[in-house]
Amino acid sequence: MSTETQKYTRNNPYTSTMLVNYVMTDADSEKETRHIELELEEGMHYTPGDAVGILPTNRDSEVEAVLKQLGFSGQERVLDHYKNEISLEEAVRTRLAIGKLTRSSVLAYAKIAPESTPGLDFLKSLVGAENKSKAEEYVWGREFIDLITEHPGGITEPQQLFTVLARLTPRMYSISSSQEKSSNTVHTTVRVVRYHTHNRERQGLCSGHLGERADVGATMPIFLHANQNFRLPENTDAPVIMVGPGTGIAPFRAFLQHREALGHKGKNWLFFGEQRMASDFLYREELEGMQKSGVLTHLHTAFSRDQAHKIYVQDKMRENFGELYKWLEEGAYFYICGDANRMAKDVETALIDAIADGRNCSPEHALEYLQEMKKQKRYQLDVY
Numbered sequence: 001m002s003t004e005t006q007k008y009t010r011n012n013p014y015t016s017t018m019l020v021n022y023v024m025t026d027a028d029s030e031k032e033t034r035h036i037e038l039e040l041e042e043g044m045h046y047t048p049g050d051a052v053g054i055l056p057t058n059r060d061s062e063v064e065a066v067l068k069q070l071g072f073s074g075q076e077r078v079l080d081h082y083k084n085e086i087s088l089e090e091a092v093r094t095r096l097a098i099g100k101l102t103r104s105s106v107l108a109y110a111k112i113a114p115e116s117t118p119g120l121d122f123l124k125s126l127v128g129a130e131n132k133s134k135a136e137e138y139v140w141g142r143e144f145i146d147l148i149t150e151h152p153g154g155i156t157e158p159q160q161l162f163t164v165l166a167r168l169t170p171r172m173y174s175i176s177s178s179q180e181k182s183s184n185t186v187h188t189t190v191r192v193v194r195y196h197t198h199n200r201e202r203q204g205l206c207s208g209h210l211g212e213r214a215d216v217g218a219t220m221p222i223f224l225h226a227n228q229n230f231r232l233p234e235n236t237d238a239p240v241i242m243v244g245p246g247t248g249i250a251p252f253r254a255f256l257q258h259r260e261a262l263g264h265k266g267k268n269w270l271f272f273g274e275q276r277m278a279s280d281f282l283y284r285e286e287l288e289g290m291q292k293s294g295v296l297t298h299l300h301t302a303f304s305r306d307q308a309h310k311i312y313v314q315d316k317m318r319e320n321f322g323e324l325y326k327w328l329e330e331g332a333y334f335y336i337c338g339d340a341n342r343m344a345k346d347v348e349t350a351l352i353d354a355i356a357d358g359r360n361c362s363p364e365h366a367l368e369y370l371q372e373m374k375k376q377k378r379y380q381l382d383v384y
């Protein structure tokens with residue numbers, strides 16, 4: 001990564017302008033996944049595999065609700081994390097995580113709340129490692145506004161918010177473009193988080209912002225974040241196998257654009273999965289175009305909800321074990337991006353099975369083969 005890139009960091013972000021922001025999923029989809037393009041200053045540089053960090057700010061309506069519930073005007077003066085004096089309104093809007101409630105916020109609140117706070121005994125019963133699961137159950141699906149509404153009066157001084165609330169942190173998004181194709185922009189593929197819990201409609205802070213308030217022309221603080229552990233092979237002839245369901249497609253769009261623009265000779269194989277082909281086939285035209293032009297040697301899709309039983313990317317791998325193993329033997333690099341909780345583990349299991357199948361060996365021996373691939377940096381993950 002160039003030195004220019006590091007000019008802007010999470011503590012010194014670049015104010016970027018939104019150039020493109022549209023919904024890729026169809027109106028019938030259960031998801032809202034957006035393609036976003038942000039402008040970069042000359043000299044800002046990223047490599048496929050990197051991420052862009054976006055610093056979100058809290059929604060005006062949420063900020064107002066919190067201030068109102070706390071009984072503060074917002075004009076009060078407080079010291080931020082660097083001891084700079086700012087208004088409480090600015091602190092709540094730009095510095096403090098008033099979204100998703102955390103266990104440590106509840107514990108800090110229980111500690112400082114006056115005895116008159118309703119339900120204080122309950123909050124105190126959540127303190128201590130032995131009550132961790134009870135506390136986790138309480139915070140699940142709740143935000144700070146729920147805590148101060150259900151147990152009002154706990155905060156008596158504006159500055160106490162800095163003790164109770166965590167710092168507002170940037171959200172990371174895998175970059176879905178190559179600068180070989182789009183030199184002055186960075187693209188991302190964002191699923192807008194929306195859900196309903198405890199009788200309220202909720203939305204993810206940053207993805208909600210991108211989905212609701214970030215029209216073309218809006219500005220937002222961003223920085224580029226290098227990920228040396230997710231890189232195309234240095235050998236441009238080496239084959240790559242990419243498994244990226246959902247937003248996991250993002251870095252692979254970048255990889256493919258890069259290899260296409262530079263005319264790399266290595267073969268490319270993509271496994272993409274989503275719920276339904278008609279509504280959720282992200283970047284369909286581009287991918288099918290790359291398939292036609294030969295950049296994408298194979299494109300296998302798994303639309304989980306287009307039939308009675310679920311079909312996932314690993315099922316498509318299983319249908320192609322023979323060729324998959326052949327590519328591995330040719331020195332292919334294998335990449336996974338997307339869901340860390342279940343998908344990545346299941347895909348790894350399928351990969352081990354493909355190796356065991358190809359070598360006619362036990363899963364233990366196949367695991368040794370995978371360990372060797374890891375050592376050679378031929379097995380890389382970008383999961384979240």
Ligand SMILES: Cc1cc2nc3c(=O)[nH]c(=O)nc-3n(C[C@H](O)[C@H](O)[C@H](O)COP(=O)(O)OP(=O)(O)OC[C@H]3O[C@@H](n4cnc5c(N)ncnc54)[C@H](O)[C@@H]3O)c2cc1C
Nearest residue numbers: 171172173174189190191195204205206207208247250384
């Ligand atoms: C390296 C990396 C790369 C990433 N790349 C991408 C990417 O390419 N595209 C992408 O879309 N995201 C990506 N993410 C995820 C992204 O960074 C954010 O975490 C995501 O957009 C949510 O942030 P938010 O601010 O919108 O939501 P937040 O305000 O942070 O809220 C999210 C939280 O809401 C809660 N929540 C969500 N759904 C529910 C529910 N149904 N019920 C109860 N609680 C719920 C969960 O606690 C969840 O953690 C990546 C993350 C990492 C670490």
Ligand SMILES: NC(=O)c1ccc[n+]([C@@H]2O[C@H](COP(=O)([O-])OP(=O)(O)OC[C@H]3O[C@@H](n4cnc5c(N)ncnc54)[C@H](OP(=O)(O)O)[C@@H]3O)[C@@H](O)[C@H]2O)c1
Nearest residue numbers: 191193245246247273274275304312338339340342343346
């Ligand atoms: N922190 C956050 O709040 C946040 C915000 C955005 C995205 N994310 C995460 O980003 C990742 C991508 O989300 P996404 O909505 O784009 O896609 P996704 O949830 O990963 O779904 C994409 C496809 O993968 C399928 N799938 C489900 N389980 C699978 C498994 N075990 N193995 C293989 N495929 C599986 C889904 O099928 P079915 O749905 O039909 O089962 C769907 O067809 C997920 O980890 C998601 O939680 C997190």
